Amino acid sequence: MPAEADLATFKPKSDLIRVLLERGHIYQATDIEGLDAAAAKGPISAYIGFDATASSLHVGSLMQIMTLRRLQQTGHKPIVLMGGGTTKVGDPSDKTSARPMLTDAVIAANIEGIRKAFAPFLTFGSGATDAVMVNNADWLDRLGYIEFLREYGVHFTINKMLTLEFVRNRLDNEQPLTFLEFNYMLMQSADFLELNRRMGCTLQFGGSEQWGNIVNGIDLIRRTEAKEAFGITTHLVTTASGVKMGKTVDGAVWLNADMRSPYDYWQFWRNTEDADVGRFLKLFTELPLSEVARLAALQGAEINEAKKILANEATTLLHGAEAAETAAAAARAAFEEGRLSSDLPTVEISGTELEAGVPIANVAADAGLAASRGEARRLAQGGGLRVNDVVEKDAQRLLTTADCNADGVIKLAAGKKKIVLIRPV
Protein backbone atom coordinates (compact mmCIF):
# COMPACT_ATOMS: atom_id res chain seq x y z
CA MET A 1 0.00 0.00 0.00
CA PRO A 2 2.02 2.93 -1.22
CA ALA A 3 1.25 6.06 0.73
CA GLU A 4 1.90 9.59 -0.36
CA ALA A 5 5.66 9.50 -0.01
CA ASP A 6 6.04 6.55 -2.37
CA LEU A 7 3.49 7.94 -4.79
CA ALA A 8 5.46 11.14 -5.08
CA THR A 9 8.38 9.36 -6.69
CA PHE A 10 6.35 6.97 -8.80
CA LYS A 11 6.78 7.35 -12.57
CA PRO A 12 3.49 6.40 -14.19
CA LYS A 13 3.25 5.00 -17.70
CA SER A 14 -0.50 5.42 -18.06
CA ASP A 15 -2.27 8.71 -18.67
CA LEU A 16 -4.78 7.88 -15.98
CA ILE A 17 -2.34 7.50 -13.13
CA ARG A 18 -0.17 10.34 -14.37
CA VAL A 19 -3.08 12.77 -14.45
CA LEU A 20 -4.48 11.68 -11.10
CA LEU A 21 -1.09 12.02 -9.47
CA GLU A 22 -0.27 15.36 -11.07
CA ARG A 23 -3.59 16.81 -10.10
CA GLY A 24 -3.38 15.68 -6.53
CA HIS A 25 -6.25 13.23 -6.39
CA ILE A 26 -4.56 10.21 -4.93
CA TYR A 27 -4.14 9.66 -1.22
CA GLN A 28 -3.45 5.93 -1.08
CA ALA A 29 -3.36 3.16 -3.63
CA THR A 30 -3.02 -0.58 -3.67
CA ASP A 31 -0.37 -1.89 -6.04
CA ILE A 32 0.04 1.29 -8.04
CA GLU A 33 2.51 -0.38 -10.42
CA GLY A 34 0.06 -3.12 -11.32
CA LEU A 35 -2.75 -0.67 -11.81
CA ASP A 36 -0.60 1.65 -13.88
CA ALA A 37 0.42 -1.23 -16.13
CA ALA A 38 -3.20 -2.33 -16.58
CA ALA A 39 -4.36 1.19 -17.38
CA ALA A 40 -1.53 1.65 -19.89
CA LYS A 41 -2.53 -1.52 -21.69
CA GLY A 42 -6.12 -0.58 -22.46
CA PRO A 43 -9.40 0.72 -21.11
CA ILE A 44 -10.33 -0.37 -17.62
CA SER A 45 -13.60 0.05 -15.75
CA ALA A 46 -13.65 1.76 -12.41
CA TYR A 47 -16.38 2.70 -10.01
CA ILE A 48 -17.22 4.95 -7.11
CA GLY A 49 -20.15 4.32 -4.83
CA PHE A 50 -22.40 7.16 -3.77
CA ASP A 51 -24.85 7.24 -0.91
CA ALA A 52 -28.40 8.17 -1.70
CA THR A 53 -28.81 10.07 1.54
CA ALA A 54 -29.58 13.46 -0.03
CA SER A 55 -31.34 14.67 -3.13
CA SER A 56 -28.23 16.22 -4.58
CA LEU A 57 -24.52 15.86 -4.25
CA HIS A 58 -22.53 18.70 -2.81
CA VAL A 59 -19.06 20.07 -3.25
CA GLY A 60 -17.72 17.48 -0.85
CA SER A 61 -18.36 14.88 -3.55
CA LEU A 62 -16.79 16.93 -6.28
CA MET A 63 -13.43 15.27 -5.74
CA GLN A 64 -15.00 11.92 -6.57
CA ILE A 65 -16.86 13.31 -9.54
CA MET A 66 -13.73 14.90 -10.98
CA THR A 67 -11.87 11.65 -10.46
CA LEU A 68 -14.39 9.84 -12.63
CA ARG A 69 -14.27 12.62 -15.19
CA ARG A 70 -10.52 12.30 -15.51
CA LEU A 71 -10.86 8.56 -15.71
CA GLN A 72 -13.13 8.96 -18.69
CA GLN A 73 -10.95 11.63 -20.29
CA THR A 74 -7.95 9.34 -20.17
CA GLY A 75 -9.82 6.62 -22.02
CA HIS A 76 -11.48 4.48 -19.38
CA LYS A 77 -15.00 3.59 -18.34
CA PRO A 78 -16.58 5.20 -15.27
CA ILE A 79 -19.25 3.38 -13.34
CA VAL A 80 -21.37 5.41 -10.97
CA LEU A 81 -22.74 3.09 -8.35
CA MET A 82 -25.78 4.39 -6.55
CA GLY A 83 -26.13 2.90 -3.12
CA GLY A 84 -29.86 2.25 -3.30
CA GLY A 85 -29.35 -0.93 -1.32
CA THR A 86 -26.51 0.03 0.97
CA THR A 87 -28.16 3.31 1.88
CA LYS A 88 -30.81 1.26 3.61
CA VAL A 89 -28.09 0.11 5.94
CA GLY A 90 -26.00 3.24 6.26
CA ASP A 91 -22.25 3.48 5.91
CA PRO A 92 -20.76 3.68 9.41
CA SER A 93 -17.18 4.20 8.21
CA ASP A 94 -16.70 7.81 9.13
CA LYS A 95 -19.49 8.05 11.60
CA THR A 96 -19.24 8.03 15.34
CA SER A 97 -22.86 7.07 15.74
CA ALA A 98 -25.56 5.41 13.69
CA ARG A 99 -27.44 7.45 11.15
CA PRO A 100 -31.17 7.36 10.53
CA MET A 101 -32.55 4.94 7.99
CA LEU A 102 -34.34 6.18 4.90
CA THR A 103 -37.41 4.83 3.20
CA ASP A 104 -37.38 3.37 -0.31
CA ALA A 105 -39.33 6.30 -1.73
CA VAL A 106 -36.88 8.86 -0.37
CA ILE A 107 -33.93 6.88 -1.63
CA ALA A 108 -35.43 6.62 -5.12
CA ALA A 109 -36.05 10.37 -5.23
CA ASN A 110 -32.51 11.05 -4.05
CA ILE A 111 -31.04 8.88 -6.78
CA GLU A 112 -32.92 10.91 -9.36
CA GLY A 113 -31.53 14.15 -8.01
CA ILE A 114 -28.01 12.81 -7.94
CA ARG A 115 -28.31 11.59 -11.51
CA LYS A 116 -28.76 15.20 -12.57
CA ALA A 117 -25.65 16.30 -10.73
CA PHE A 118 -23.54 13.92 -12.77
CA ALA A 119 -24.82 14.87 -16.19
CA PRO A 120 -22.46 17.82 -16.80
CA PHE A 121 -19.37 15.88 -15.80
CA LEU A 122 -19.59 12.54 -17.54
CA THR A 123 -20.67 11.28 -20.93
CA PHE A 124 -23.21 8.53 -20.39
CA GLY A 125 -24.05 5.94 -23.00
CA SER A 126 -23.38 2.41 -24.13
CA GLY A 127 -19.99 2.86 -25.78
CA ALA A 128 -16.79 1.29 -24.48
CA THR A 129 -15.77 4.28 -22.40
CA ASP A 130 -19.21 5.76 -21.82
CA ALA A 131 -20.21 6.18 -18.22
CA VAL A 132 -22.97 4.05 -16.74
CA MET A 133 -25.01 4.39 -13.60
CA VAL A 134 -26.03 1.30 -11.69
CA ASN A 135 -27.93 0.74 -8.48
CA ASN A 136 -26.78 -1.87 -6.02
CA ALA A 137 -30.35 -2.42 -4.88
CA ASP A 138 -30.61 -4.43 -8.11
CA TRP A 139 -28.57 -7.23 -6.61
CA LEU A 140 -28.59 -6.56 -2.88
CA ASP A 141 -32.35 -6.35 -2.49
CA ARG A 142 -33.08 -9.88 -3.54
CA LEU A 143 -30.17 -11.46 -1.81
CA GLY A 144 -31.36 -14.04 0.74
CA TYR A 145 -29.75 -14.19 4.14
CA ILE A 146 -28.51 -17.74 3.85
CA GLU A 147 -27.22 -17.03 0.39
CA PHE A 148 -25.51 -13.90 1.62
CA LEU A 149 -23.77 -15.81 4.40
CA ARG A 150 -22.64 -18.62 2.14
CA GLU A 151 -21.58 -16.41 -0.72
CA TYR A 152 -19.79 -13.67 1.18
CA GLY A 153 -19.80 -14.44 4.88
CA VAL A 154 -17.31 -17.28 4.55
CA HIS A 155 -14.66 -14.93 3.24
CA PHE A 156 -14.69 -12.53 6.13
CA THR A 157 -13.23 -13.18 9.53
CA ILE A 158 -14.47 -11.37 12.57
CA ASN A 159 -10.87 -11.14 13.69
CA LYS A 160 -10.05 -8.91 10.77
CA MET A 161 -13.25 -6.96 10.84
CA LEU A 162 -12.60 -6.01 14.44
CA THR A 163 -9.33 -4.39 13.50
CA LEU A 164 -10.96 -1.86 11.20
CA GLU A 165 -10.60 1.67 12.40
CA PHE A 166 -14.25 2.61 12.60
CA VAL A 167 -15.05 -0.58 14.48
CA ARG A 168 -12.34 0.07 17.01
CA ASN A 169 -13.51 3.65 17.40
CA ARG A 170 -17.03 2.62 18.18
CA LEU A 171 -15.91 -0.02 20.63
CA ASP A 172 -13.34 2.20 22.32
CA ASN A 173 -15.79 5.06 22.67
CA GLU A 174 -18.41 2.65 23.95
CA GLN A 175 -20.75 3.74 21.19
CA PRO A 176 -23.08 1.07 19.93
CA LEU A 177 -22.22 -0.51 16.62
CA THR A 178 -25.21 -2.46 15.41
CA PHE A 179 -24.97 -5.74 13.58
CA LEU A 180 -26.65 -4.01 10.66
CA GLU A 181 -23.85 -1.47 10.39
CA PHE A 182 -21.28 -4.14 10.95
CA ASN A 183 -22.53 -5.77 7.76
CA TYR A 184 -22.01 -2.71 5.63
CA MET A 185 -18.49 -3.64 4.65
CA LEU A 186 -19.65 -7.02 3.39
CA MET A 187 -22.26 -5.35 1.23
CA GLN A 188 -19.79 -2.92 -0.23
CA SER A 189 -17.36 -5.74 -0.93
CA ALA A 190 -20.18 -7.60 -2.62
CA ASP A 191 -20.73 -4.54 -4.82
CA PHE A 192 -17.19 -4.57 -6.06
CA LEU A 193 -17.35 -8.29 -6.75
CA GLU A 194 -20.66 -7.93 -8.55
CA LEU A 195 -19.37 -5.11 -10.74
CA ASN A 196 -16.25 -7.12 -11.45
CA ARG A 197 -18.35 -10.06 -12.63
CA ARG A 198 -20.90 -8.01 -14.55
CA MET A 199 -18.69 -5.49 -16.32
CA GLY A 200 -15.13 -6.38 -15.58
CA CYS A 201 -14.68 -3.55 -13.13
CA THR A 202 -11.19 -3.76 -11.64
CA LEU A 203 -10.79 -0.50 -9.79
CA GLN A 204 -12.62 1.22 -6.99
CA PHE A 205 -12.15 4.81 -5.94
CA GLY A 206 -13.31 6.22 -2.66
CA GLY A 207 -12.67 8.80 0.00
CA SER A 208 -9.89 8.09 2.46
CA GLU A 209 -12.40 6.69 4.96
CA GLN A 210 -13.26 4.01 2.41
CA TRP A 211 -9.87 2.33 2.50
CA GLY A 212 -11.01 -0.56 4.64
CA ASN A 213 -14.10 -1.20 2.56
CA ILE A 214 -12.15 -1.07 -0.68
CA VAL A 215 -9.44 -3.44 0.46
CA ASN A 216 -12.06 -5.91 1.64
CA GLY A 217 -13.61 -5.84 -1.81
CA ILE A 218 -10.27 -6.49 -3.46
CA ASP A 219 -9.68 -9.44 -1.15
CA LEU A 220 -13.10 -10.83 -1.92
CA ILE A 221 -12.46 -10.67 -5.66
CA ARG A 222 -9.13 -12.39 -5.25
CA ARG A 223 -10.63 -15.17 -3.18
CA THR A 224 -13.68 -15.87 -5.30
CA GLU A 225 -12.46 -15.02 -8.77
CA ALA A 226 -8.71 -15.38 -8.35
CA LYS A 227 -8.38 -12.04 -10.08
CA GLU A 228 -6.51 -8.91 -9.19
CA ALA A 229 -8.38 -5.71 -8.49
CA PHE A 230 -7.20 -2.29 -7.40
CA GLY A 231 -8.17 0.49 -5.10
CA ILE A 232 -7.40 4.18 -4.85
CA THR A 233 -8.49 6.53 -2.13
CA THR A 234 -8.67 10.26 -2.64
CA HIS A 235 -7.78 13.01 -0.24
CA LEU A 236 -10.40 14.28 2.08
CA VAL A 237 -10.70 17.84 0.85
CA THR A 238 -10.47 20.34 3.65
CA THR A 239 -9.77 24.03 3.49
CA ALA A 240 -6.42 25.30 4.62
CA SER A 241 -8.09 26.20 7.91
CA GLY A 242 -8.85 22.54 8.40
CA VAL A 243 -12.58 22.69 7.85
CA LYS A 244 -14.22 20.00 5.80
CA MET A 245 -14.96 21.60 2.49
CA GLY A 246 -18.43 22.29 1.23
CA LYS A 247 -20.20 23.71 4.24
CA THR A 248 -20.99 27.41 4.29
CA VAL A 249 -23.50 29.94 5.40
CA ASP A 250 -26.59 28.21 4.16
CA GLY A 251 -25.33 24.72 4.72
CA ALA A 252 -23.96 22.47 2.06
CA VAL A 253 -22.86 23.74 -1.32
CA TRP A 254 -25.16 21.68 -3.48
CA LEU A 255 -24.46 21.00 -7.10
CA ASN A 256 -28.01 20.98 -8.38
CA ALA A 257 -28.93 24.43 -9.63
CA ASP A 258 -32.34 24.43 -7.98
CA MET A 259 -30.68 24.02 -4.60
CA ARG A 260 -27.76 26.37 -5.09
CA SER A 261 -27.80 29.00 -7.81
CA PRO A 262 -24.92 29.39 -10.26
CA TYR A 263 -24.33 32.84 -8.78
CA ASP A 264 -23.89 31.38 -5.29
CA TYR A 265 -21.78 28.57 -6.65
CA TRP A 266 -19.48 31.07 -8.31
CA GLN A 267 -19.28 33.02 -5.06
CA PHE A 268 -18.37 29.89 -3.16
CA TRP A 269 -15.25 29.44 -5.28
CA ARG A 270 -14.50 33.14 -5.37
CA ASN A 271 -14.20 33.09 -1.59
CA THR A 272 -11.61 30.33 -1.48
CA GLU A 273 -8.84 30.87 1.04
CA ASP A 274 -5.54 32.02 -0.46
CA ALA A 275 -3.72 28.92 0.64
CA ASP A 276 -6.18 26.65 -1.16
CA VAL A 277 -6.17 28.29 -4.56
CA GLY A 278 -3.47 26.18 -6.15
CA ARG A 279 -4.76 22.91 -4.81
CA PHE A 280 -8.33 23.66 -5.84
CA LEU A 281 -7.31 24.78 -9.33
CA LYS A 282 -5.58 21.47 -9.84
CA LEU A 283 -8.41 19.40 -8.49
CA PHE A 284 -11.48 21.21 -9.71
CA THR A 285 -10.52 22.77 -13.02
CA GLU A 286 -8.92 21.54 -16.20
CA LEU A 287 -6.44 24.32 -16.66
CA PRO A 288 -2.95 23.20 -17.70
CA LEU A 289 -0.65 22.68 -14.76
CA SER A 290 1.70 25.41 -15.92
CA GLU A 291 -1.16 27.89 -15.79
CA VAL A 292 -2.18 26.60 -12.39
CA ALA A 293 1.32 27.09 -11.10
CA ARG A 294 1.42 30.63 -12.40
CA LEU A 295 -1.92 31.52 -10.80
CA ALA A 296 -1.12 29.90 -7.49
CA ALA A 297 2.10 31.86 -7.25
CA LEU A 298 0.32 35.22 -7.33
CA GLN A 299 0.79 37.17 -4.13
CA GLY A 300 -1.33 39.52 -2.09
CA ALA A 301 -4.33 41.04 -3.76
CA GLU A 302 -3.28 39.63 -7.10
CA ILE A 303 -4.38 36.19 -6.07
CA ASN A 304 -7.93 37.45 -6.37
CA GLU A 305 -7.49 37.09 -10.11
CA ALA A 306 -6.70 33.43 -9.60
CA LYS A 307 -9.83 33.04 -7.48
CA LYS A 308 -11.98 34.51 -10.22
CA ILE A 309 -10.52 32.10 -12.72
CA LEU A 310 -11.12 29.25 -10.31
CA ALA A 311 -14.72 30.39 -9.91
CA ASN A 312 -15.20 30.74 -13.66
CA GLU A 313 -13.72 27.35 -14.45
CA ALA A 314 -15.53 25.47 -11.72
CA THR A 315 -18.85 27.10 -12.53
CA THR A 316 -18.39 26.44 -16.22
CA LEU A 317 -17.86 22.75 -15.59
CA LEU A 318 -21.07 22.45 -13.64
CA HIS A 319 -23.42 25.05 -15.09
CA GLY A 320 -21.86 25.92 -18.43
CA ALA A 321 -19.86 28.86 -19.74
CA GLU A 322 -22.84 31.13 -20.12
CA ALA A 323 -23.99 30.75 -16.52
CA ALA A 324 -20.44 31.25 -15.33
CA GLU A 325 -20.04 34.45 -17.29
CA THR A 326 -23.36 35.76 -16.02
CA ALA A 327 -22.36 35.05 -12.43
CA ALA A 328 -18.97 36.64 -12.98
CA ALA A 329 -20.52 39.72 -14.53
CA ALA A 330 -22.98 40.13 -11.69
CA ALA A 331 -20.15 39.87 -9.18
CA ARG A 332 -17.99 42.29 -11.10
CA ALA A 333 -20.78 44.84 -11.23
CA ALA A 334 -21.72 44.48 -7.58
CA PHE A 335 -18.30 44.25 -5.99
CA GLU A 336 -15.97 46.11 -8.27
CA GLU A 337 -18.03 48.77 -9.93
CA GLY A 338 -20.52 49.28 -7.17
CA ARG A 339 -23.41 49.22 -9.55
CA LEU A 340 -26.27 46.84 -9.86
CA SER A 341 -26.73 44.00 -12.20
CA SER A 342 -30.06 42.46 -12.95
CA ASP A 343 -28.29 39.13 -12.70
CA LEU A 344 -28.04 39.42 -8.95
CA PRO A 345 -30.43 37.20 -7.04
CA THR A 346 -33.85 38.82 -7.22
CA VAL A 347 -36.82 38.42 -4.95
CA GLU A 348 -40.24 39.63 -5.91
CA ILE A 349 -42.56 41.48 -3.63
CA SER A 350 -46.18 42.49 -4.02
CA GLY A 351 -46.35 46.02 -5.42
CA THR A 352 -49.50 46.88 -3.53
CA GLU A 353 -47.94 45.79 -0.25
CA LEU A 354 -44.89 47.88 -0.92
CA GLU A 355 -47.13 50.81 -1.70
CA ALA A 356 -48.47 50.55 1.84
CA GLY A 357 -45.03 50.01 3.31
CA VAL A 358 -43.40 46.83 4.63
CA PRO A 359 -40.98 46.64 7.56
CA ILE A 360 -37.44 46.04 6.34
CA ALA A 361 -37.08 43.13 8.72
CA ASN A 362 -39.93 41.30 7.02
CA VAL A 363 -38.51 41.82 3.59
CA ALA A 364 -35.02 40.77 4.64
CA ALA A 365 -36.33 37.61 6.27
CA ASP A 366 -38.54 36.72 3.31
CA ALA A 367 -35.68 37.32 0.91
CA GLY A 368 -33.51 34.87 2.80
CA LEU A 369 -30.99 37.39 4.07
CA ALA A 370 -31.91 36.42 7.61
CA ALA A 371 -33.47 33.32 9.08
CA SER A 372 -36.15 35.24 10.97
CA ARG A 373 -37.35 38.76 11.50
CA GLY A 374 -35.67 38.84 14.84
CA GLU A 375 -32.40 37.93 13.22
CA ALA A 376 -32.90 40.63 10.63
CA ARG A 377 -33.49 43.10 13.41
CA ARG A 378 -30.29 42.12 15.17
CA LEU A 379 -28.46 42.24 11.90
CA ALA A 380 -29.62 45.83 11.44
CA GLN A 381 -28.69 46.80 14.99
CA GLY A 382 -25.22 45.44 14.39
CA GLY A 383 -24.87 47.64 11.34
CA GLY A 384 -24.89 44.77 8.88
CA LEU A 385 -28.00 45.66 6.93
CA ARG A 386 -27.97 48.09 4.04
CA VAL A 387 -30.73 49.45 1.88
CA ASN A 388 -29.47 50.80 -1.41
CA ASP A 389 -25.96 50.85 0.06
CA VAL A 390 -26.98 52.93 3.05
CA VAL A 391 -26.64 51.33 6.48
CA GLU A 392 -30.06 50.99 8.05
CA LYS A 393 -30.09 50.32 11.77
CA ASP A 394 -33.85 50.44 12.19
CA ALA A 395 -35.25 47.21 10.85
CA GLN A 396 -38.76 48.35 11.67
CA ARG A 397 -38.59 51.14 9.18
CA LEU A 398 -41.12 50.73 6.44
CA LEU A 399 -39.86 50.07 2.99
CA THR A 400 -41.96 51.75 0.33
CA THR A 401 -41.94 52.35 -3.38
CA ALA A 402 -39.99 55.53 -2.60
CA ASP A 403 -37.00 53.28 -1.87
CA CYS A 404 -36.95 51.94 -5.38
CA ASN A 405 -34.09 53.18 -7.49
CA ALA A 406 -34.18 54.30 -11.09
CA ASP A 407 -34.50 50.70 -12.25
CA GLY A 408 -37.49 50.18 -9.98
CA VAL A 409 -35.77 47.81 -7.58
CA ILE A 410 -34.50 48.00 -4.02
CA LYS A 411 -31.03 46.72 -3.25
CA LEU A 412 -30.91 44.94 0.06
CA ALA A 413 -27.65 43.65 1.49
CA ALA A 414 -26.71 41.65 4.57
CA GLY A 415 -23.05 42.10 5.15
CA LYS A 416 -20.81 42.70 2.22
CA LYS A 417 -21.49 39.58 0.27
CA LYS A 418 -25.14 38.77 0.40
CA ILE A 419 -27.02 41.02 -1.95
CA VAL A 420 -30.60 40.68 -3.08
CA LEU A 421 -32.68 42.84 -5.37
CA ILE A 422 -36.25 43.42 -4.29
CA ARG A 423 -38.51 43.86 -7.28
CA PRO A 424 -42.13 44.93 -6.89
CA VAL A 425 -44.60 43.15 -9.15
Place this chain on the structure above:
RNA sequence: GGGGGAAUGUCCCGAGCGGCAAAGGGGGCGGACUGUAAAUCCGCUGCGAAAGCUUCGUAGGUUCGAGUCCUACUUCCCCCA
Protein backbone atom coordinates in the same frame (compact mmCIF):
# COMPACT_ATOMS: atom_id res chain seq x y z
C1' G B 1 -33.95 -10.50 34.73
C1' G B 2 -31.38 -7.20 38.81
C1' G B 3 -28.65 -2.61 40.04
C1' G B 4 -26.58 2.23 38.68
C1' G B 5 -26.28 6.47 35.36
C1' A B 6 -27.69 9.75 31.22
C1' A B 7 -31.10 12.78 27.95
C1' U B 8 -30.46 20.87 28.39
C1' G B 9 -31.29 26.37 24.12
C1' U B 10 -34.39 21.69 17.33
C1' C B 11 -25.89 22.87 14.65
C1' C B 12 -22.53 20.54 18.32
C1' C B 13 -20.30 20.16 23.24
C1' G B 14 -21.84 21.53 27.94
C1' A B 15 -22.85 24.14 33.33
C1' G B 16 -27.26 24.52 35.78
C1' C B 17 -28.93 25.96 45.25
C1' G B 18 -36.91 25.50 43.24
C1' G B 19 -37.44 32.24 40.72
C1' C B 20 -34.16 30.69 34.26
C1' A B 21 -34.98 32.84 28.25
C1' A B 22 -31.24 29.35 31.34
C1' A B 23 -23.36 30.00 32.56
C1' G B 24 -19.36 28.76 29.22
C1' G B 25 -17.24 26.91 24.75
C1' G B 26 -17.28 25.47 19.51
C1' G B 27 -19.72 26.65 15.11
C1' G B 28 -22.44 30.40 12.53
C1' C B 29 -23.71 35.55 11.33
C1' G B 30 -22.47 40.87 11.53
C1' G B 31 -18.77 44.91 12.38
C1' A B 32 -13.51 46.77 12.36
C1' C B 33 -8.80 45.71 9.72
C1' U B 34 -7.90 43.85 4.57
C1' G B 35 -7.92 41.92 -1.06
C1' U B 36 -15.33 39.51 -1.59
C1' A B 37 -8.81 35.70 1.69
C1' A B 38 -6.56 34.03 6.36
C1' A B 39 -5.28 35.61 11.28
C1' U B 40 -6.81 39.13 15.10
C1' C B 41 -10.25 42.23 17.88
C1' C B 42 -15.54 43.67 18.95
C1' G B 43 -20.92 42.57 18.80
C1' C B 44 -25.05 39.17 17.98
C1' U B 45 -26.78 34.09 18.12
C1' G B 46 -35.41 30.91 20.76
C1' C B 47 -40.12 33.58 18.26
C1' G B 48 -42.51 38.33 18.37
C1' A B 49 -42.84 45.63 16.74
C1' A B 50 -44.45 45.08 21.68
C1' A B 51 -47.32 43.17 25.61
C1' G B 52 -45.99 38.64 25.58
C1' C B 53 -45.29 33.56 23.76
C1' U B 54 -42.82 28.89 23.35
C1' U B 55 -38.00 26.00 25.12
C1' C B 56 -34.38 21.63 28.91
C1' G B 57 -36.46 13.09 26.17
C1' U B 58 -42.41 12.11 26.76
C1' A B 59 -46.81 12.31 29.95
C1' G B 60 -48.71 13.41 34.52
C1' G B 61 -48.04 15.36 39.75
C1' U B 62 -46.15 18.52 44.13
C1' U B 63 -45.51 24.01 44.49
C1' C B 64 -47.33 30.94 44.38
C1' G B 65 -43.40 29.26 41.07
C1' A B 66 -39.95 23.32 38.18
C1' G B 67 -34.54 22.31 33.62
C1' U B 68 -34.11 21.71 38.91
C1' C B 69 -38.47 17.70 43.47
C1' C B 70 -42.04 13.10 42.85
C1' U B 71 -44.43 9.11 39.54
C1' A B 72 -44.84 6.51 35.00
C1' C B 73 -43.05 5.89 30.13
C1' U B 74 -39.26 6.18 25.97
C1' U B 75 -34.25 5.90 24.31
C1' C B 76 -29.07 5.27 25.34
C1' C B 77 -24.79 3.85 28.41
C1' C B 78 -22.37 0.99 32.42
C1' C B 79 -22.15 -3.08 36.02
C1' C B 80 -24.11 -7.85 37.79
C1' A B 81 -26.86 -12.40 36.03
